[in-house]
Amino acid sequence: MQTPTELAAAYRSQGRKLTPQRQLLFQLMHGNDKHPTAESLFAEATAQMPGISLRTVYQTLNELAEMGELQFIDIGGGATRFDPNLDDHHHVVCVDCGQIRDVHVNGTAALKPVGIEDFTINDVGVVFQGVCSTCEKSRAKSHKTAHAKSPAQQAKISK
Numbered sequence: 001m002q003t004p005t006e007l008a009a010a011y012r013s014q015g016r017k018l019t020p021q022r023q024l025l026f027q028l029m030h031g032n033d034k035h036p037t038a039e040s041l042f043a044e045a046t047a048q049m050p051g052i053s054l055r056t057v058y059q060t061l062n063e064l065a066e067m068g069e070l071q072f073i074d075i076g077g078g079a080t081r082f083d084p085n086l087d088d089h090h091h092v093v094c095v096d097c098g099q100i101r102d103v104h105v106n107g108t109a110a111l112k113p114v115g116i117e118d119f120t121i122n123d124v125g126v127v128f129q130g131v132c133s134t135c136e137k138s139r140a141k142s143h144k145t146a147h148a149k150s151p152a153q154q155a156k157i158s159k
């Protein structure tokens with residue numbers, strides 16, 4: 001994703017509507033590695049600019065995706081997440097707190113899945129699931145005697 005200044009210029013040159021609300025959203029999304037949902041971004045935006053509407057948040061995110069400035073990611077759990085990181089990368093999800101982090105995985109192009117020979121594959125997304133170190137610590141505190149589950153790994157082929 002480009003910088004907020006570059007995005008403002010791109011909006012102007014494409015004749016798109018540039019408002020202070022949109023510019024705030026550019027700032028909040030630029031370099032954002034939290035993979036926010038529209039709702040969580042809305043909450044952040046409201047704290048800085050009361051009165052911004054959820055509709056504007058959705059519109060702006062869709063515009064940015066149309067312009068190729070961010071990608072939608074769907075990792076399950078129902079909500080679409082927005083990712084300004086356009087590099088080829090994958091994700092790890094904490095099953096306790098729901099945080100999503102970027103992961104780089106080598107060799108996905110060489111995967112040979114069985115049973116999808118009739119598909120034309122556009123994209124491969126690998127999602128690792130597990131428990132982050134913060135949640136692991138709080139699990140250890142609340143279940144001192146219980147054994148923590150080992151992190152599950154799941155590879156998901158999307159699209």
Ligand SMILES: [Zn+2]
Binds near residue numbers: 095096098099133135
């Ligand atoms: Zn966690």
Ligand SMILES: [Zn+2]
Binds near residue numbers: 035083085091102
């Ligand atoms: Zn990401």
